[in-house]
Amino acid sequence: xxxxxILIAAMAVAxxxxxxxVMQNVIRPAEALGWSVVWVGAALVVLAPNITTRLAxxxxxxxxxxxxxxASVPVLFMLVFKLFIQHEKMERKLTDFxxxxxxxxxxKHDERS
Amino acid sequence: MKVTAVIPAYxxxxxISKTVLAVLPYVDEIIVIDDGSEDETRLNAxxxxxxVLRHGINRGQGAALRTGNEAALKxxxxxxxxxxxxxxxxxxxxxxxxxxxxxxxxxxxxxxxFLGGEAxxxxxxxxxxxxxxRTFNAFAVGVPRSVTDPQSGFRAMTAKAVRMIDFKQDKMxxxxxxxxxxxxxxxxxxxxxxxxxxxxxxxxxxxxxWDAARIAWQLFLGAFVG
Numbered sequence: 001x002x003x004x005x006i007l008i009a010a011m012a013v014a015x016x017x018x019x020x021x022v023m024q025n026v027i028r029p030a031e032a033l034g035w036s037v038v039w040v041g042a043a044l045v046v047l048a049p050n051i052t053t054r055l056a057x058x059x060x061x062x063x064x065x066x067x068x069x070x071a072s073v074p075v076l077f078m079l080v081f082k083l084f085i086q087h088e089k090m091e092r093k094l095t096d097f098x099x100x101x102x103x104x105x106x107x108k109h110d111e112r113s
Numbered sequence: 114m115k116v117t118a119v120i121p122a123y124x125x126x127x128x129i130s131k132t133v134l135a136v137l138p139y140v141d142e143i144i145v146i147d148d149g150s151e152d153e154t155r156l157n158a159x160x161x162x163x164x165v166l167r168h169g170i171n172r173g174q175g176a177a178l179r180t181g182n183e184a185a186l187k188x189x190x191x192x193x194x195x196x197x198x199x200x201x202x203x204x205x206x207x208x209x210x211x212x213x214x215x216x217x218x219x220x221x222x223x224x225x226x227f228l229g230g231e232a233x234x235x236x237x238x239x240x241x242x243x244x245x246x247r248t249f250n251a252f253a254v255g256v257p258r259s260v261t262d263p264q265s266g267f268r269a270m271t272a273k274a275v276r277m278i279d280f281k282q283d284k285m286x287x288x289x290x291x292x293x294x295x296x297x298x299x300x301x302x303x304x305x306x307x308x309x310x311x312x313x314x315x316x317x318x319x320x321x322x323w324d325a326a327r328i329a330w331q332l333f334l335g336a337f338v339g
Contacts, residue, residue, distance in 0.1 A: 088338045095176045095283050102146070102166040102180050103187070 004046055011043040116140045116211060117190035119181030120163070121174045122198035126152035132200050133161040139207035140194060144184050146177040154198075164188070174266070175280065175287030182275050194269045202267040203308035210269035213303055220274040220300040223260070223292075224267030224307030235311050242325060246289075249325070254332060256292045260304065264288045267307050274300050281338070285324055286331035 052064025149171035213219035
């Protein structure tokens with residue numbers, strides 16, 4: 001089916017870009033490995049959608065699609081939380097910068113007077 | 114001992130002169146941190162004789178206090194007093210905060226509104242909120258219940274204590290964080306009664322009931338940021 005071809009191509013591109021970023025020292029190999037598991041797992045699900053239904057049965061969920069939806073909630077929650085933490089770290093760096101400038105201003109003023 | 118008052122101020126142009134003049138008789142030096150105000154805060158504080166530092170952008174009361182602490186230490190402060198800019202904290206209580214440090218019986222002295230001192234004009238809703246905050250501080254933050262005022266920003270610390278209390282919260286959660294750090298450290302601390310005056314203006318600008326949730330969230334995030 002066309003949709004399967006498009007999705008598989010997208011996963012292949014994602015896999016290629018992930019490892020290219022490792023070569024460029026943008027991300028660590030361990031991180032790339034984690035993402036590779038995601039992309040390959042997604043490709044397997046696209047190729048054989050019955051996998052999710054079988055997995056859903058193991059977890060006691062009716063349909064494979066439902067399992068994916070349920071699983072995506074904590075994953076999205078974790079990603080959003082990670083963003084919050086990164087935002088907080090940025091805020092603190094910004095505060096440090098603002099503080100350094102304020103203290104420099106005081107020292108300059110003291111030198112002049 | 115050189116006593117320095119640190120006053121964080123944001124948009125306090127109308128009140129900062131009065132506060133600086135009222136605090137001046139009790140301390141050797143006043144440092145005002147203008148936290149990115151767009152009014153006359155900086156100029157008015159400077160005119161009354163305060164050393165003024167300016168945050169280029171607003172970073173919050175906790176951040177301003179930390180900047181003030183660093184400035185005070187650089188200028189040789191031996192005791193640092195934190196006091197609000199809005200006139201809510203009555204400077205008449207400063208000597209009470211200083212006595213235990215001067216007598217070498219405490220390193221940190223926390224002002225409390227609930228130890229018999231006056232809390233003039235405190236609304237019942239604020240009282241209830243502070244009681245809830247006390248319980249929250251005990252269970253979630255680990256501050257002993259013996260601390261009667263969970264959100265007092267009126268305190269005095271020795272220079273050694275200021276160096277030890279490495280608080281990171283930029284915004285309102287710094288009060289709980291300071292209490293946690295102080296009560297878990299080897300520092301000697303005690304609470305003393307202080308006078309606090311609530312006015313319509315200070316209540317308008319002060320913390321709101323829903324800020325409690327924000328403080329809890331900031332403390333939660335802070336636990337992961339380190």
